[in-house]
Amino acid sequence: MPSFRAPRGTRDLLPPERRRFLALERLAADLAARYGYEPIETPLFEQTAVFERGVGATSDVVEKELFRLAPRTEETEAWALRPEATAGIVRAYVQHGLQTWPQPVKLTLSGPMFRYDRPQAGRYRQFWQWDVEAIGDPGPAIDAEIVELGLRFFREAGLPEVEVLLNSIGDPTCRPAYVERLRAYFARHAAELPELERHRLETNPLRLLDSKEPVMAPLVAAAPKVADALCEACAAHFAAVRTHLEALGVPYRIAPTLVRGLDYYTRTAFEYYLPGREGQQQALGGGGRYDGLVELLGGRPTPGIGFAIGLDRTVLALAELGRGEVTAAGPLAVVVGVEPEATAGRLALATELRAAGLPASADLGRRRLARQLEGAARAGAHFAVIVGADESSEAVVVLRDLEAGTQRTVDRGELVAELRRAARTHRHGPAAAVEPIR
Numbered sequence: 001m002p003s004f005r006a007p008r009g010t011r012d013l014l015p016p017e018r019r020r021f022l023a024l025e026r027l028a029a030d031l032a033a034r035y036g037y038e039p040i041e042t043p044l045f046e047q048t049a050v051f052e053r054g055v056g057a058t059s060d061v062v063e064k065e066l067f068r069l070a071p072r073t074e075e076t077e078a079w080a081l082r083p084e085a086t087a088g089i090v091r092a093y094v095q096h097g098l099q100t101w102p103q104p105v106k107l108t109l110s111g112p113m114f115r116y117d118r119p120q121a122g123r124y125r126q127f128w129q130w131d132v133e134a135i136g137d138p139g140p141a142i143d144a145e146i147v148e149l150g151l152r153f154f155r156e157a158g159l160p161e162v163e164v165l166l167n168s169i170g171d172p173t174c175r176p177a178y179v180e181r182l183r184a185y186f187a188r189h190a191a192e193l194p195e196l197e198r199h200r201l202e203t204n205p206l207r208l209l210d211s212k213e214p215v216m217a218p219l220v221a222a223a224p225k226v227a228d229a230l231c232e233a234c235a236a237h238f239a240a241v242r243t244h245l246e247a248l249g250v251p252y253r254i255a256p257t258l259v260r261g262l263d264y265y266t267r268t269a270f271e272y273y274l275p276g277r278e279g280q281q282q283a284l285g286g287g288g289r290y291d292g293l294v295e296l297l298g299g300r301p302t303p304g305i306g307f308a309i310g311l312d313r314t315v316l317a318l319a320e321l322g323r324g325e326v327t328a329a330g331p332l333a334v335v336v337g338v339e340p341e342a343t344a345g346r347l348a349l350a351t352e353l354r355a356a357g358l359p360a361s362a363d364l365g366r367r368r369l370a371r372q373l374e375g376a377a378r379a380g381a382h383f384a385v386i387v388g389a390d391e392s393s394e395a396v397v398v399l400r401d402l403e404a405g406t407q408r409t410v411d412r413g414e415l416v417a418e419l420r421r422a423a424r425t426h427r428h429g430p431a432a433a434v435e436p437i438r
């Protein structure tokens with residue numbers, strides 16, 4: 001037999017880990033609702049051109065990491081798995097004419113993204129993002145709202161120490177001149193550049209600033225800074241974003257070489273890091289303004305801003321710090337019985353309890369009552385409902401409180417009400433696990 005494995009760079013999320021993701025997804029959905037961001041879904045794959053145009057043909061994400069789907073003979077269109085959500089969401093905004101909705105249109109999406117990256121800890125070929133976009137507002141106040149929302153996610157997820165790194169990368173008015181200065185600077189150092197970086201110098205000099213090559217660090221540190229090259233309008237916007245963040249009491253650090261890895265950004269750019277982890281290129285999340293993207297994908301000129309948070313890296317950070325474990329609590333009640341073979345009766349009663357909205361299960365193995373009770377305790381059930389204990393009456397069951405070690409006889413007609421009362425004090429399911437830090 002072949003031994004099958006999950007593809008390289010992908011992972012199975014078994015229940016203990018899936019519960020952690022689920023808790024973060026619930027927090028994300030709760031925050032999105034609190035801040036007025038509406039859920040959207042887009043396909044897991046799009047026309048390759050959506051990413052080539054949107055994210056940028058010379059960005060690493062498209063040039064090296066795009067999961068291109070092998071074309072079928074009858075297809076004339078090229079498809080690729082989505083490496084991120086923004087391009088697809090903006091494609092949907094244009095396709096469905098959302099510019100006629102009240103602006104900004106505030107959207108959110110959680111789901112898997114795909115990048116053909118070299119797998120390592122915190123870097124996968126399939127990973128999960130929580131993405132938030134506000135399309136149709138030029139800022140600067142919405143920029144601060146978005147940055148603060150991302151930070152609040154980390155606070156409430158149990159990572160209050162996460163920091164915001166902030167920069168402005170200009171716009172088509174001022175960036176071309178800056179990119180030329182950057183090209184000239186790195187051209188003077190061409191002999192010191194690794195092969196890949198020399199290629200980038202030709203195609204996309206800005207990308208040199210987020211090079212992962214250690215030899216590039218001192219060159220990048222001494223390179224001209226984009227913040228010094230901003231036009232008046234971009235400089236004013238950046239100053240106003242900072243004023244708004246300060247008004248909100250959001251701490252941030254200016255990161256002069258932060259340029260982000262995707263080509264659609266203009267002006268505001270930011271990333272979230274655990275303190276001291278910036279050097280490892282392992283941001284927990286990042287985002288920025290993309291005032292040219294809607295037009296690039298065929299819409300009217302429309303500003304936009306958003307971020308994506310990496311749920312895998314957030315789960316990893318929480319686990320490393322020994323936080324955020326989500327325990328599976330058992331069912332409220334397990335229906336067990338004196339007669340091992342009477343599975344139909346146990347299943348029927350559990351079904352009745354579930355229909356009444358109570359988390360219940362039935363012991364469906366044909367084993368002795370003592371074994372069934374052991375199983376119920378192992379499953380973490382608060383109660384065992386024992387059927388068939390009273391030979392003279394089918395109208396009663398024994399309700400055993402497994403936590404308190406007490407039991408009493410209850411009319412079947414009263415069982416739902418009894419359990420409902422108990423359920424109010426019983427904690428069950430992973431939903432209970434995220435304790436907000438406010």
Ligand code: HAM
Nearest residue numbers: 084086123124127283284285286287288306307308310
């Ligand atoms: P990004 O910086 O490419 O931005 O990705 C956002 C986050 O996704 C990263 O900070 C990281 O946590 C996670 N991530 C990225 N690649 C991987 C990977 N291979 N394995 C695990 N996690 C990963 C974007 O995707 C933009 N669409 C964000 C945005 C939204 N900008 C504006 N709106």
